[in-house]
């Protein structure tokens with residue numbers, strides 16, 4: 001089976017061998033307080049910072065998922081309220097999770113074919129502003145220079161869910177303070193780790209809030225990671241796999257170029273073959289998750305027909321569940337796999353049954 005599911009998604013084929021290595025080296029049974037674990041964790045963080053071009057002064061912590069990061073932001077960075085700017089299911093869920101911990105937090109939805117309006121951001125500077133860099137549910141992204149504009153417009157701490165773009169495209173690190181992702185999307189790894197990246201301002205905000213009531217309180221996590229330790233027994237295998245995949249991948253500048261190039265190929269191909277792109281505004285079309293729209297009957301037919309040929313298309317998600325399918329354009333997916341899906345879509349374009 002070839003999978004184009006946008007998470008969990010295809011893992012790098014080398015991962016099987018890396019799992020075996022981790023097993024044979026004894027690492028998976030090693031104490032996480034041992035020197036060898038700390039060395040491996042340190043090397044992993046250094047590699048990740050190097051390969052993803054994370055600024056030196058930003059710190060990297062590993063947790064268990066993006067969902068956990070939603071709660072870490074809510075409990076440890078938000079003081080009185082946060083503003084959630086969203087256009088789809090994941091951004092909205094982040095807001096809802098936050099509201100359970102901080103009821104005063106609120107949201108501003110925006111049309112998925114537009115960029116969020118700047119004047120929606122005019123809230124007290126004490127409030128954290130939360131964005132979804134790439135909305136996996138509907139295949140949109142923030143326009144490329146949008147966060148730079150936000151930085152000029154407001155002085156708030158900015159938190160960004162980059163779960164389906166980190167390690168796939170270059171992120172404008174300096175334009176936000178708290179970035180996070182989980183590894184089962186663009187990192188090409190099995191699920192079970194969240195990567196959290198914090199600016200000096202995010203750290204200062206956490207210190208001002210001073211929240212230390214949880215096993216995953218930001219300050220407690222940070223204190224541990226500064227010593228290459230973790231607050232709890234971590235996903236040692238996952239960290240090892242992250243280490244090996246970070247050795248494997250090209251620097252993000254190179255990955256970014258190929259992700260954008262293949263996204264363009266996808267959008268051109270789909271339009272040329274009369275598939276309807278879900279996102280009309282080119283400036284907000286995602287480079288990593290491509291959404292195609294059709295009638296519910298046609299979508300259901302295409303998913304089944306693809307499956308019969310060994311191809312898994314991503315289901316629609318949230319409001320567009322029945323009327324879209326999604327194609328992951330993640331770095332672990334090869335040109336050859338892309339060509340197989342394109343071959344299928346060309347044949348089906350000529351077969352207008354179930355329109």
Ligand SMILES: *Cc1c(COP(=O)(O)O)cnc(C)c1O
Pocket residue numbers: 007065066067068090091132134135136137161162163164182183191
């Ligand atoms: C997948 C995804 C999540 C959730 O990730 P988990 O690893 O399941 O916590 C959150 N936000 C976005 C944008 C996602 O794509």
